Amino acid sequence: MAYPPFVLMFGKEFFVNRYRLLGWEFRDVAPKQAIRINTMNVGGFNVVERLESLGVKLEKIPFLRDGYWVIRSDFSVGATVEYLLGYYSIQEAAAQVPATLFEDLRDKLVLDACAAPGGKTVQLADLMDNTGVIVALDVNGQRLEALMNQLERCRVKNTVVYQMDARRVSNLGLKFDRILLDVPCSGNFATDKEWFKRRTLRDVERNARLQRQILAEAAKVLKADGEIVYATCSLEPEENELNIDWAVRNLGLETVEIDCYGEEALTEVFGRKLDDSVRRCKRIWPGKTQGFFVCKLRRRR
Amino acid sequence: MCANLGGVGEKGVTEGGVIEDFARLFGAELSLDERFVVKRGNRYFLLDEKLKDSTDKREGWLYSGTYLGKVEGQSFHPSFPLLFVIAEKAKNRITVDDKSAWLFVCGRDIFKEGILKIEGSRRKGAYTLVFNRHGECIGYGKIAKNLDKLKSGLAVKNLLDIGDFLRRERTAVQEA
Numbered sequence: 001m002a003y004p005p006f007v008l009m010f011g012k013e014f015f016v017n018r019y020r021l022l023g024w025e026f027r028d029v030a031p032k033q034a035i036r037i038n039t040m041n042v043g044g045f046n047v048v049e050r051l052e053s054l055g056v057k058l059e060k061i062p063f064l065r066d067g068y069w070v071i072r073s074d075f076s077v078g079a080t081v082e083y084l085l086g087y088y089s090i091q092e093a094a095a096q097v098p099a100t101l102f103e104d105l106r107d108k109l110v111l112d113a114c115a116a117p118g119g120k121t122v123q124l125a126d127l128m129d130n131t132g133v134i135v136a137l138d139v140n141g142q143r144l145e146a147l148m149n150q151l152e153r154c155r156v157k158n159t160v161v162y163q164m165d166a167r168r169v170s171n172l173g174l175k176f177d178r179i180l181l182d183v184p185c186s187g188n189f190a191t192d193k194e195w196f197k198r199r200t201l202r203d204v205e206r207n208a209r210l211q212r213q214i215l216a217e218a219a220k221v222l223k224a225d226g227e228i229v230y231a232t233c234s235l236e237p238e239e240n241e242l243n244i245d246w247a248v249r250n251l252g253l254e255t256v257e258i259d260c261y262g263e264e265a266l267t268e269v270f271g272r273k274l275d276d277s278v279r280r281c282k283r284i285w286p287g288k289t290q291g292f293f294v295c296k297l298r299r300r301r
Numbered sequence: 302m303c304a305n306l307g308g309v310g311e312k313g314v315t316e317g318g319v320i321e322d323f324a325r326l327f328g329a330e331l332s333l334d335e336r337f338v339v340k341r342g343n344r345y346f347l348l349d350e351k352l353k354d355s356t357d358k359r360e361g362w363l364y365s366g367t368y369l370g371k372v373e374g375q376s377f378h379p380s381f382p383l384l385f386v387i388a389e390k391a392k393n394r395i396t397v398d399d400k401s402a403w404l405f406v407c408g409r410d411i412f413k414e415g416i417l418k419i420e421g422s423r424r425k426g427a428y429t430l431v432f433n434r435h436g437e438c439i440g441y442g443k444i445a446k447n448l449d450k451l452k453s454g455l456a457v458k459n460l461l462d463i464g465d466f467l468r469r470e471r472t473a474v475q476e477a
Contacts, residue, residue: 078467079467081402081403081406081433081437081439081463084406084439084463084464084466084467085437085439085463132351133351133352133355135355144363145469146470147364148363148364148368149466149469149470151364151368152368152380152381152382152466153381153466155367155381155382155385157349157366157367158349158351158352158366159364159365159366160352160355160356160362160364160365160366161362161363161364161365162359162361162362162363163361163363164361172359173358173359174355174359
């Protein structure tokens with residue numbers, strides 16, 4: 001959307017008006033904390049019952065196999081013995097969706113291109129039952145420390161970690177069966193109280209450009225029958241539908257129907273018509289969860 | 302937070318048998334496949350065939366497979382996955398009650414009053430793994446006094462506990 005130069009492209013009013021134009025009426029939300037059971041580590045017992053015996057009240061998240069909302073806890077669920085032993089991870093509900101969209105992860109070569117701090121890497125390892133290989137990349141050394149701590153805590157065995165910009169992944173000389181692009185994004189107000197004060201449309205556009213570069217590199221290293229899952233926690237269409245529309249038109253990729261929590265994505269954004277296949281992506285407006293966008297891509301057939 | 306091995310030890314697949322020696326402190330014999338134990342800097346990792354093949358061809362990785370621990374000077378700092386492997390074979394084991402387990406995870410030592418069960422060595426200076434009543438290894442320590450004679454008070458000095466993950470996170474936040 002081209003704005004005339006006198007329009008202030010930041011602030012709550014600006015973004016809330018954009019959401020209205022996209023069909024969503026802004027409201028304040030407070031998503032509940034969520035956990036995800038690491039099934040690979042809890043073979044012999046029920047970790048939910050064990051947490052409940054400690055006084056933690058949990059509620060099954062209906063659209064996730066291993067996810068639970070924390071309804072009440074008198075202590076931090078990030079400081080229990082069960083957490084420290086890797087029986088579960090703290091992972092927001094919508095953030096648990098992307099990794100579940102891949103088909104048949106066992107024994108596959110998987111790229112987690114923007115992996116730190118590692119919540120989704122651990123989830124991938126869990127879904128793979130520690131088989132195959134995950135190549136986990138991130139550019140930020142400090143965040144990689146957090147990732148490696150997560151891998152150790154959750155007893156992940158199938159991952160190799162590189163400090164690398166996702167835009168350089170073809171340098172590894174590998175072709176991947178599955179690629180998770182949980183790309184750096186502008187985030188959303190549901191998880192950041194200062195979001196409207198901190199973000200401008202310039203940030204959104206800068207992130208969108210970076211995301212396209214990552215998408216283009218991922219397309220280069222995808223096997224012929226491979227799958228890419230693209231995800232952001234941004235509500236801004238530049239980082240979501242517009243990027244997927246661009247990828248479909250320029251990278252020889254096509255969207256794949258997915259069955260998960262969320263609404264059909266937009267195919268018209270601020271008056272601009274997008275490729276109809278973009279509707280297969282899912283847009284999650286903030287409510288029970290934070291805001292999110294997910295999409296599955298494969299080579300055009 | 303580490304075991305000082307003094308640089309002596311029987312030969313193993315790791316340099317100077319550092320990991321095997323560490324396991325022996327608890328009465329456990331480890332048989333690591335030397336083809337798949339890789340030293341990267343001062344850190345040891347246990348890989349499988351696929352990871353070995355991948356990392357052999359591509360240098361520059363930071364972490365791979367199962368992290369086993371690191372050597373700093375004369376000291377070996379084990380990882381928790383290594384402790385869990387050792388736990389399956391260790392003879393020296395102490396099981397503690399819930400309160401003692403929680404205090405141990407918070408970095409505290411173990412008092413005789415909280416010990417439910419002692420297996421293996423009871424002598425002062427011996428290393429022992431510490432388990433909660435669910436049979437889960439939550440760290441290790443060094444026996445502070447001969448446990449046969451001890452009626453109460455300090456029994457096991459905490460050397461490493463799983464609360465270390467939280468302390469690492471706090472350190473990372475402070476450094477950020």
